Amino acid sequence: MFRVGGTVPVMDPTQATREVFWNIEYTWLVYVLMVPTLAVFGWGFWLKIRRWRSGQPALRFDRPGERLQLFLRNAVGQGRTIKRRYAGLFHTLVYTGFIVLFLATTVVAIHHDTPLHIMKGHFYLIFQSLIVDIFGLFVLVGVALAAIRRWISKPKLLVYTDEASWILVTIFVMALTGFMIEGWRIAVTDDPWAAWSPIGNLFALGSDPWMTDTAMQRGHVIIWWFHLVVAFGWIAWVPFSKMSHVFTAPLNIFTANLDGYGGSLKTIDFETAERFGINHLGDFTWKDLLDFDACTECGRCTDVCPANTVGKSLSPRDIILDLQGLMHKRGDEFLGSRAGNGNGDGGNGSGELLPIIDQKTAVSPEALFACTTCAACMEACPVHIEQMPKIVDARRYLVMEEADFPEGMMDMMNSLESRQHPFAGTQFSRVDWTEGLDIDVMAEMDDPHEAEVLMWVGCGGALVERNRNTVRATAKLLKKAGVKFAILGREESCTGDPARRVGNEFLFEMLAKGNVETMERYGVRKVVTSCPHCFNSFRNEYPHFGGSYEVYHHTQFLDQLLESGRLDGNGAGGRSNGSSTITFHDPCYLGRHNGEYDAPRNLLAQVGGARQVEMERSRNTSFCCGGGGGMAFVDEPPDQRVNQERAQEAVDTGADVVAVGCPFCATMLDDGVNARRGDRDVQVRDVAELLWDAVGDSEEAAP
Amino acid sequence: MRVLVCLKQILDPDVPARDFQIDPDARAARRGGANLVTNIFCENAVETALQFREAAGGDVKITALCYGESSAEDCLRKAMAMTVDEACLVERDGNTNPDAAAVGRVLAAAIRRLEQDGGAFDAVLVGRESGDWGVGQTGGVLAEELGRPALGFVESLQPGNGSVTLRRQTDVGIEVAEAEPPFLVTITNNEDNVPRIPKTRDVMMSYRKPLQKLSLADLELDSEEIRAGSSIFEVEEIFIPADEVECELAEGDTLEERVDQLATRIHEVVASIG
Structure with missing residues (x-):
C-alpha cells in the first residue's frame, strides 16, 4: 500500500484519530494569515460597535434573566426563524451545520495547538468524523435549498443583491472543498476509519477510479489552501456583509424590548429636547442603530405589513435597510451628527445634521404615514428589530417639527385639541x-x-x-x-x-x-x-x-366575571342569536401589543349554537383592520384599503358573524365587510354585544 | 409693515345637536358641555396674514386682537402658535353678547391704542362672519370706525410694489384689486387659507410671546354703552326650530288613483303653507 505521511492504520477504535495538517507544508503560514483575517474581522466589528455607541442611551441590559431566556428561545433556539417552514428548514440546516463545524475546528485547534490531544478514539469517530460529516452535508443541502429559493422560485419578500448570492456561493464552496480535502485524504491515506466519514468517503470513492493518488494528493494541497483562503477571506468579510447577523442578531435579541409592543414608544422630555422626533441618525438610540445592523433582509416584516399588502409604499424592511445604508455610507460624517433629542443626555451637536426623511423612498412621508402601528412587522422579525417605533419617531419629526401630515390626521388632531375627542362632527x-x-x-x-x-x-x-x-x-x-x-x-x-x-x-x-x-x-x-x-x-x-x-x-x-360566577353564563348553552359561525378578529392593541387572545374567544363560546372558526391570520399573526395609527381618520385610496383585505379574509371563512373587540375595528370592518360580503348576510358585532345576546336578559337582548 | 388680525372666540359650531341648548331668558346659547373655539373665518384670516408675511419675505409684523372673556386667551395663544408675533386681549365685561356695533367700536379703540404704541397697521383683517350669530357686520363697522376703505370676501393678500393685491370672491367670479394701505378686509375661506397646524415648538414658544391685556377702562370709550351691548339690533326671541315629521300614505286601489291622491295632497299642503 502506497502511503504518504504518518498515518498508520490501527484498528483499535480507542486509538482512532487522524493527522492534522496531513500533506500540508508551511503550516506556519496558517497562523500568519490568521492575523490579518482576525484583524480585519475585529476592525469591522469595532467600526460597528463604535457606530452603535454614538447613538443615544437606552436601557437594554437590565433584567438579564429574562433576556437570557429570550436569547435561548429566539437566538439559540431559532424560535421565530423556524416559523416559516422553508426558510426555517434551510436556515436551521446551515445554522446547526455552522455551529458543529465551528466546534470541529475548535477541537482540531485544541488537539493540535494544546497538549490536550482530544481528537481521538470514539469521540473522533462519532463526533469529529460522523456527526461533523452529517452537519457538513446539512450546510450543503441548506445552501442548495436557499439557492433554489433565491435563484429559481424568487419570492417577492427577498432583496436580490449580489452580496446575498455570494454568501451562498462562498458557504457552498467552503463546505464542498471541505469534503473534497477530506475525501482525498481518506483515499490517499487509505484511512481505516473512512466509513465514519460517509460524505468524505463518498468523495474518496468517487475520485479513486479516475484519479491517481498523486493527482489527489496534489489536488488536496491546492484545494486545502483554497479552502483556507476562502474561509479566512469569508471571516474577514463577515462584519461587512449581512453575515454579520451571526453576531448582531443574537445581540439584538438579547437587547430586545421586553415590555411588549404596546409600550415600545419613547417619551420625550419637551423641556430639554433639541428636536422633537427623529430626522437624524444620531438621534436614534444605540439599540436602534444595532437594529439596522441586525437586519438579515429576510423580508418577513414587509411580507406581513398590512399597508404593503394592499399596495402602499410602506415597507418596514426597506426602511431598516435604507437607514442601514445611510448609516454605513456616512461613517464619521454620521458620527459627528450626534445631538440630543430628549431621550438622553444631549450631545455636542457638532457637524451638519443629515436628514433621513425623504433621502430614500422608503423613508418618505407618504410611506411613514401609511403605518397602522399594528406591530405585525415586529412580531414577524426573527431578530426582534423594532420597526414600528422608528416609524413613529420619524412621524414625530414630521408632525411636531414640520407640521406635515395627511389631511385626515389634521382634522383628527384639530378636534382632539379643541374637543378632546377625534371625531369632529359627531x-x-x-x-x-x-x-x-x-x-x-x-x-x-x-x-x-x-x-x-x-x-x-x-x-x-x-x-x-x-x-x-x-x-x-x-x-x-x-x-x-x-x-x-x-x-x-x-x-x-x-x-x-x-x-x-x-x-x-x-x-x-x-x-x-x-x-x-x-x-x-x-x-x-x-x-x-x-x-x-x-x-x-x-x-x-x-x-x-x-x-x-x-x-x-x-x-x-x-x-373574569363569568369564570368567578358573578355573571351568570350558561356554558356553551347561551341563547342563539341565529348565527352559525363566528370568526374573531384580534385587535392589534389587545392581541399583539398586549398578549390577550383567549378572553374574547372564551366569551364567544357562550354564544349558543355557533361554532368559532379562525381566519388564516389570527392571534399573534392577526392582520390589522387598517384603523390603527391614526389611519382610521385617513381616506385610503379605493384600491388600497386594508379593511377590505381583512374583511375579505373574514368573509372567506364562511362566518356569518365577524366578532370584534375594538370600536375602530368595528367601523373599519363594517365598511370592509359591506364592500366584500356580496349577497351574504355577514354582520360585524362586538363580543360584548354577542355576549349580551347570549346571556343577557332576554327581553332586552340587543337587536 | 404691520398687519392686524381680529379674532372671535365662539361656541364650538360642531357641538352635537343634542348638546346645543339655549337660554331663552338670556336670549343666547348656553355653554353647556360645549367647547370654545376660534371662529373659523378668523383662523382663515390668521392663515391669510401668515401667508402674506411669507410672500412678503418676512418684513411683516402680525398682531392678533380679540375682544372676549379671559378664556379667549386660548385663541390668541393658538394664533401665536401659528406664528403670529404678538397678541392683545381686550377683556369683555358686561354684556356677553355685544353686537357688531359695540364690538367694532371696542376693536377700533383698541387698534388706535395699539397704533399709538407701535405704529399704524397697514392692513386689518377680520373674518367675514362668525360661526355663532353669523351677523357679518363687525368688519364693516370697524372700517367705518377707523375711517378706512374696506373690501369684503377677500381670500388672499399678495404683496405688490407699495400696494397689496387682493383677491376677493364675488357672485360672478374672482375679483382682483390693488389696495394702498391702510385698509381693512374681511376674509373668507378658500382651499389655500386652511389654518395651519402649529409646529409643537411654536406651540411651546407661544407661551413666551407677549400677550397684552387691556380692559375697557384702558380704552377711551363710553364703557357704559359698550357694557349695555350697544344696539343696532335686539334679539327678541331665540329658539331651536322643532322638526316635525308627519307621515301620510297616498291611498287608492290603482297606481293612477294613488298618484292622483298624491298630487292632490301636495297641492293642499303647499296651499296650507301659503
Missing part, C-alpha cells in the same frame, strides 16, 4: 349612550370611591353611532353581574392614543396628563374599557405620566 355627546340605563357618573356621585371600577367608555364607544350598542351591552353586562361601576361622562377625554401614534407626542402628553389628573381626583384604581387603544395607553403608557391602574379590556373583565 352627533353625540359622551353621555347620550347611557339613556335609560341609569349609569353613575363620578362627578355626580356622593362618594365616587364607592365605584369598584371605572368604565372608560372611550370616544370610539360614545361618539360613533355604530359602537354605542357595544358600550351599552358592556354596561348592561356589568350591571347584570352586580359590578359597582361609574363613568367619567363629560369629564372623559381621549386617552391620546391616536395623537401619539400619528406622532403628536405633545398633544398625547397633554391629554394623558389631563386624564391622569381627573382620575386621580376620583381615586380611580381599576379601569375597564372596550377600546384596546385606551386599554393599551392605560396599561403601558400612562404609568410614565403618573397614572398606574389595574386595567382590563372589557372582554377580560367579562371573562
Whole structure:
C-alpha cells in the first residue's frame, strides 16, 4: 500500500484519530494569515460597535434573566426563524451545520495547538468524523435549498443583491472543498476509519477510479489552501456583509424590548429636547442603530405589513435597510451628527445634521404615514428589530417639527385639541349612550370611591353611532353581574392614543396628563374599557405620566366575571342569536401589543349554537383592520384599503358573524365587510354585544 | 409693515345637536358641555396674514386682537402658535353678547391704542362672519370706525410694489384689486387659507410671546354703552326650530288613483303653507 505521511492504520477504535495538517507544508503560514483575517474581522466589528455607541442611551441590559431566556428561545433556539417552514428548514440546516463545524475546528485547534490531544478514539469517530460529516452535508443541502429559493422560485419578500448570492456561493464552496480535502485524504491515506466519514468517503470513492493518488494528493494541497483562503477571506468579510447577523442578531435579541409592543414608544422630555422626533441618525438610540445592523433582509416584516399588502409604499424592511445604508455610507460624517433629542443626555451637536426623511423612498412621508402601528412587522422579525417605533419617531419629526401630515390626521388632531375627542362632527355627546340605563357618573356621585371600577367608555364607544350598542351591552353586562361601576361622562377625554401614534407626542402628553389628573381626583384604581387603544395607553403608557391602574379590556373583565360566577353564563348553552359561525378578529392593541387572545374567544363560546372558526391570520399573526395609527381618520385610496383585505379574509371563512373587540375595528370592518360580503348576510358585532345576546336578559337582548 | 388680525372666540359650531341648548331668558346659547373655539373665518384670516408675511419675505409684523372673556386667551395663544408675533386681549365685561356695533367700536379703540404704541397697521383683517350669530357686520363697522376703505370676501393678500393685491370672491367670479394701505378686509375661506397646524415648538414658544391685556377702562370709550351691548339690533326671541315629521300614505286601489291622491295632497299642503 502506497502511503504518504504518518498515518498508520490501527484498528483499535480507542486509538482512532487522524493527522492534522496531513500533506500540508508551511503550516506556519496558517497562523500568519490568521492575523490579518482576525484583524480585519475585529476592525469591522469595532467600526460597528463604535457606530452603535454614538447613538443615544437606552436601557437594554437590565433584567438579564429574562433576556437570557429570550436569547435561548429566539437566538439559540431559532424560535421565530423556524416559523416559516422553508426558510426555517434551510436556515436551521446551515445554522446547526455552522455551529458543529465551528466546534470541529475548535477541537482540531485544541488537539493540535494544546497538549490536550482530544481528537481521538470514539469521540473522533462519532463526533469529529460522523456527526461533523452529517452537519457538513446539512450546510450543503441548506445552501442548495436557499439557492433554489433565491435563484429559481424568487419570492417577492427577498432583496436580490449580489452580496446575498455570494454568501451562498462562498458557504457552498467552503463546505464542498471541505469534503473534497477530506475525501482525498481518506483515499490517499487509505484511512481505516473512512466509513465514519460517509460524505468524505463518498468523495474518496468517487475520485479513486479516475484519479491517481498523486493527482489527489496534489489536488488536496491546492484545494486545502483554497479552502483556507476562502474561509479566512469569508471571516474577514463577515462584519461587512449581512453575515454579520451571526453576531448582531443574537445581540439584538438579547437587547430586545421586553415590555411588549404596546409600550415600545419613547417619551420625550419637551423641556430639554433639541428636536422633537427623529430626522437624524444620531438621534436614534444605540439599540436602534444595532437594529439596522441586525437586519438579515429576510423580508418577513414587509411580507406581513398590512399597508404593503394592499399596495402602499410602506415597507418596514426597506426602511431598516435604507437607514442601514445611510448609516454605513456616512461613517464619521454620521458620527459627528450626534445631538440630543430628549431621550438622553444631549450631545455636542457638532457637524451638519443629515436628514433621513425623504433621502430614500422608503423613508418618505407618504410611506411613514401609511403605518397602522399594528406591530405585525415586529412580531414577524426573527431578530426582534423594532420597526414600528422608528416609524413613529420619524412621524414625530414630521408632525411636531414640520407640521406635515395627511389631511385626515389634521382634522383628527384639530378636534382632539379643541374637543378632546377625534371625531369632529359627531352627533353625540359622551353621555347620550347611557339613556335609560341609569349609569353613575363620578362627578355626580356622593362618594365616587364607592365605584369598584371605572368604565372608560372611550370616544370610539360614545361618539360613533355604530359602537354605542357595544358600550351599552358592556354596561348592561356589568350591571347584570352586580359590578359597582361609574363613568367619567363629560369629564372623559381621549386617552391620546391616536395623537401619539400619528406622532403628536405633545398633544398625547397633554391629554394623558389631563386624564391622569381627573382620575386621580376620583381615586380611580381599576379601569375597564372596550377600546384596546385606551386599554393599551392605560396599561403601558400612562404609568410614565403618573397614572398606574389595574386595567382590563372589557372582554377580560367579562371573562373574569363569568369564570368567578358573578355573571351568570350558561356554558356553551347561551341563547342563539341565529348565527352559525363566528370568526374573531384580534385587535392589534389587545392581541399583539398586549398578549390577550383567549378572553374574547372564551366569551364567544357562550354564544349558543355557533361554532368559532379562525381566519388564516389570527392571534399573534392577526392582520390589522387598517384603523390603527391614526389611519382610521385617513381616506385610503379605493384600491388600497386594508379593511377590505381583512374583511375579505373574514368573509372567506364562511362566518356569518365577524366578532370584534375594538370600536375602530368595528367601523373599519363594517365598511370592509359591506364592500366584500356580496349577497351574504355577514354582520360585524362586538363580543360584548354577542355576549349580551347570549346571556343577557332576554327581553332586552340587543337587536 | 404691520398687519392686524381680529379674532372671535365662539361656541364650538360642531357641538352635537343634542348638546346645543339655549337660554331663552338670556336670549343666547348656553355653554353647556360645549367647547370654545376660534371662529373659523378668523383662523382663515390668521392663515391669510401668515401667508402674506411669507410672500412678503418676512418684513411683516402680525398682531392678533380679540375682544372676549379671559378664556379667549386660548385663541390668541393658538394664533401665536401659528406664528403670529404678538397678541392683545381686550377683556369683555358686561354684556356677553355685544353686537357688531359695540364690538367694532371696542376693536377700533383698541387698534388706535395699539397704533399709538407701535405704529399704524397697514392692513386689518377680520373674518367675514362668525360661526355663532353669523351677523357679518363687525368688519364693516370697524372700517367705518377707523375711517378706512374696506373690501369684503377677500381670500388672499399678495404683496405688490407699495400696494397689496387682493383677491376677493364675488357672485360672478374672482375679483382682483390693488389696495394702498391702510385698509381693512374681511376674509373668507378658500382651499389655500386652511389654518395651519402649529409646529409643537411654536406651540411651546407661544407661551413666551407677549400677550397684552387691556380692559375697557384702558380704552377711551363710553364703557357704559359698550357694557349695555350697544344696539343696532335686539334679539327678541331665540329658539331651536322643532322638526316635525308627519307621515301620510297616498291611498287608492290603482297606481293612477294613488298618484292622483298624491298630487292632490301636495297641492293642499303647499296651499296650507301659503
